[in-house]
Amino acid sequence: MDFVILSLILLAIGIYGLLTKRHLLKVFVSVELIATAATLNFVMLTPALSKGLGEAFLILAFATDTCVSAVILGLLVVVQRKYGTSDIGELVKSEQSKEQEEAEA
DSSP: OOOHHHHHHHHHHHHHHHHHOOBBBHHHHHHHHHHHHHHHHHHTTTTTTTHHHHHHHHHHHHHHHHHHHHHHHHHHHHHHHHOOOOOOOHHHHHHHHHHHHHHHH
């Protein structure tokens, strides 16, 4: 039962980070916290299910989490190089100003 509480706390912290943080790296950490909470739930399911199925779910969760991490880190590098910032608010403002300039032209 303690693992369920820990998983819910990790999920809540991750969602809070997604909703409040503006830096892309902090948002990435929040996504990783949510993925960790999901992986913890997979680990908790192992005794309830057959042992092989629970382990298969765990391996799938690790593989998916690794792929998501690689893609997000790659996007962080591309955004930093292209725009020179990692602040979500500044990225939105720069895109809106580009759209306004294109609409006026």
